[in-house]
Amino acid sequence: MFDKKSDEVQLLKLKKEFELNFPLSFKFSRVTDIKDKTLRLVKDRITISSLQVNKTIRKSFYKEITILYPND
């Protein structure tokens, strides 16, 4: 359903052809990879990792974190 290449081209075109319309924050926006789909689902909870607690405890708190930190 989504096509990254086509969206990148479309975004560039929009920026170029409507330069006078869009604010500068739009000019500097870019297509950005989401590391993992889970990231979006847990974005509210990701900050649990910000407690910088022991990684093992972090994992036991939220098993989703294991997906976000595959190298743990």
Next chain:
Amino acid sequence: MASLIISIDQDDSTTDVCKWLFFLDSKFIRLSESSIVKNVNWGFPKNKITIEVDQFTLDLNSLKSVWYRRGNWRSNHQEKQLNPTALVDESFKFLEYEERAFKYALHDFLKSKNNLSNYNLSKVNKIEVLNLASSIGLKIPESRIINSKKALINFMTDKRVITKPLENPLEYYADTYWIPTYTEEITDEMLREVPNKFGVSLFQELIEKKYELRVVYLEGDFFSMAIFSQLDNQTEVDFRRYNHESPNRNVPYKLPIVLELKITQLMNELELNFGSIDILVNCLDEYIFLEVNPIGQFGMTSFPCNYNLEKKIAKKIIRNNV
């Protein structure tokens, strides 16, 4: 009578509150963008309103407790692809205005209930809020709304400058990518790319911060969190550029009482009983108010600081239903 919750399907925080409502054995109806209003019957002047949404028939008159979190319900539309002509465009514009008027009126009616937030108050204007905050005595960043490179260069002569949207960021989420409109510092390199004229844009002085605060305001109570985002280049200007390898440190924080009083005044003037507020603390230990988001996230503050806001909100919804 069950409480009414209006949110979007993918809002995890709403789901967490609903889990508490289940646990506390309190009935509720959750509507979202996938809820379709099939029938409406609204009589004037007695204001007898029933709407049929999904499988529920809601008698809005007997409803006591409403939590507006995010989003809205949908009208029962026929979906067909039409070639875009001037008439088609205008007809759909007409339809949009009609719907907007209906939704506004309905949410205005819901204001008479025991509310936690309201759709009609969920969109605040950043500039209006900044001016109001300043008039109340809150410090705000020096800001400019301009549309030319010349004016931008002039604004940048003695300071570092950021730009951000005047309203909401672009919200385009695809399956494995998205297009964020972050708060961006205008660097010299970026300035070279800036055309002589551009769309009307908001610029603000970049505050050299010690740390930033995310404050959840809930009916006069404050739940604040300090985010030490300035120590990481990736999160320095916008902490939403999360560094998952080395996350920012987040800790509970107590605001000075004078600041709480000013924010309470601001929220009262905006008629908001809930909001997520962004504040920076600069190197002189001054508190710089940035913005308030009436439908802002609270899970990101609740979880790291153990504030248990989900339970607190559930209890408010129940109390509002008595």
